Amino acid sequence: MLVTRKLPIGIQTFENIRTANYLYVDKTALVWRIANTGKPYFFSRPRRFGKSLLLSTFEAYFSGRKDLFEGLAIEGMEKEWNVHPVFHLDLNAEKYDRPEGLYSILDRYLKMWEARWGKDEGETTPSGRFFEVIRRAYEQSGREVVVLIDEYDKPLLQALGRDDALLANYRDSLKAFYGVLKSADRYLRFVFLTGVTKFSQISVFSDLNQLNDISMDYNYATLCGITLEELKENFQPEITQLAAINGVTTNDILTKMTALYDGYHFHPRGEGMFNPFSVLNTFYKQEFGSYWFQTGTPTFLVELLKKSDYDLRELLDGVEAPASSFTEYRVNADNPIPLIFQSGYLTIKDYNKEFQTYTLAFPNDEVKYGFIDFLVPFYTSLAEEERGFYIGKFVQELRVGNVDAFMKRLRAFFADFPYELNTRTERHYQVVFYLVFKLMGQFTEAEVRSARGRADAVVKTPKYIYVFEFKLDGSAEQALQQIDDKGYLLPYAVDGRELVKVGVDFNAAERNIGNWIY
Structure with missing residues (x-):
């Protein structure tokens, strides 16, 4: 039977998830703990990890929406459900390529808050207007204000490394704006900022040093993302269906998902966390893919x-x-x-x-091979479709024992380098070898080493174990001799597969592979 439960892909509003009956992994016990044990917080997580949904959950909680939390852990923890003025600023929805972009989004939110709580025409700067609207909301409501800021660093990240003048403009503007959260402390019940990174040198936080950074706190390591237990507890129907489609067991599915999407640790002793975006997309599309990596390129x-x-x-x-x-x-x-x-x-x-x-x-x-594959065009001239073709052929040729075809293709790979790369150092070519063998690891067991005393690369296929040694401006014979002299084959002597040693010389003058012997 087809499982058709509603999965909240791209749904970042807590109210929408709860009223439209989307599946929700209950994090509300942690939400209550944070809201009731402190006041000003900073929390960083990678993109697509649930930060926006977390802030929306705080907004619903501080708005007194008890109805949205029925059946969740927080229902048995909260007794009062007080209603506070909530100022929720989301900096995601703007392209920050000019100073006006930041001012425009701040002005838009300020006008919305001022329409509710009033405005003095003498207030002109964003920071001045922000302070006064907080004060008025506190005085008119009789309750302290809640401020939630999503992706506080989005303008900075877009300017960083691209436009120093624009970065300085954003830094000064945000420093003043966020500084209000310290000067208005007596009017505030709760402050929560999220972002990807915490900047120091550009001094956005220099006037906001009271924030409690819980990004790497043990108690909140599982606040965003999905633990293995949560995966098994909340997604059993989807796991069972995916196993049936692929003709494997549910344990096989969990093993595959763990390899692809688990492994995030936000504290040394914290649980491993699954990427929620990739998990949801896998169940929705009913196939594995690089969903998180494809949503943004590094x-x-x-x-x-x-x-x-x-x-x-x-x-x-x-x-x-x-x-x-x-x-x-x-x-x-x-x-x-x-x-x-x-x-x-x-x-x-x-x-x-x-x-x-x-x-x-x-x-x-998912991240490992996505990142490595993304690196290749920065070090070679191969287009995306060519990269996949080359790597696939490399693996196929070694699986059938065709060393000559593999080496000829590797030589053609280096011959395709653009001219400007031909002045690169020896390390550049070592890195390219590294990338090739690492990408092959998706399809067959491949190791590549940079430490002395080990073979440069080892590739294991069902029938063969290959040990490669590359010599810069040396001979293939010398490379082969080093494999013997250093005993690089010894760890695999009792494996049972055929052992193949490959000695290769790399010609620095021609900047390509010269001869090889196997």
Whole structure:
């Protein structure tokens, strides 16, 4: 029987979800705890992770909409359901390519609030109008005001790295506007700001240093996203149906979904979180896909990586970062890792308490292979359709043992480099090898190493295990000899598959593969 429950894809309004009978994963116990144990909060999560729905839930709660919470955890926790004035500012709905864009959206919201609570014509600046409308709402209602700001950093992120003058304009405007939340504290019941990252160097928060940043708090690590238990408890009909369509067990579906969409950690000891956008789309479309990654491309992050000359091989294998770099993001081209983490492309995999360092890596296969595939055109001239063709052929050729065809295709891959890339350093070509073998890992077990004392790459297919060694300005014979001398085949001696060693020389003058022996 076809499961037709309503899944809230793109639905960010709590009232709509509840009144239109969309499926809702109950987070209201955490909502109540946050609302009743503190006042000014900041909370960062990657895009499409449920931040807007969270703010809409707070809005319904502080508007006293008890009817919307029937049957949810908060119903047994809240006794009063007081009604407060709620100012909900959503900075998503604007293209911030000029100073007027920010002023326009602030003015639009201020006019809406002033239509309800009144305005003094002598108030002209956005910050002045914001303070006074908060004060009037407090005095007229007799209750403290709630301020909810969604994607507070959207204007800054759009200008960052593209237009320094525009960034400075936004910084000064938002610094003054958000600073009101400190000066108007006596009129406020609750303040909650969300965004992707927390800026320090551009000083938006310098006048708002009282915010409690709960982004990496253990107690709220599961506030946005879906845990494995929540997945099994709330989506059992969809899991069963997806298993039937694919002719596998429900455990197989959970294993596949875990590999693709799980793995986000917002605290070293926090539960792994599934990406809610990809989960919902998988159940709705009844097939697996890169749903989250396709909703936004990390172009700016890749440009930041290129400017920093960061060794991508370290990023792709997991990177260490000090805890201090995540308390506040400082705009630093030499260290793009914190912004890549806060944007959702890396997540916490381990924490060294003694040295206070995080180990960061891709959360799951959707992000890992999506990010690697996105990197390829920045290092080669291949178009998107060609990339998939090349990688597929690479895998097929090694599966049948056709080393010559694989190496010829790899040589053609390098021959397609645009001219301007031919001045790149040795590291550039090592990174390209790295990307090729990492992308092959989607379809067959492939490892690529940058550490000394290990083979450059190992590829495992059902019949073969290939060990590759590349020599820059050396001979293929020397590469092959190194495989023997260093014992690179020994770990696979009892595997049972046929072992194939491949020695390759890379000609720096021609900037391409020279000879190979296997």
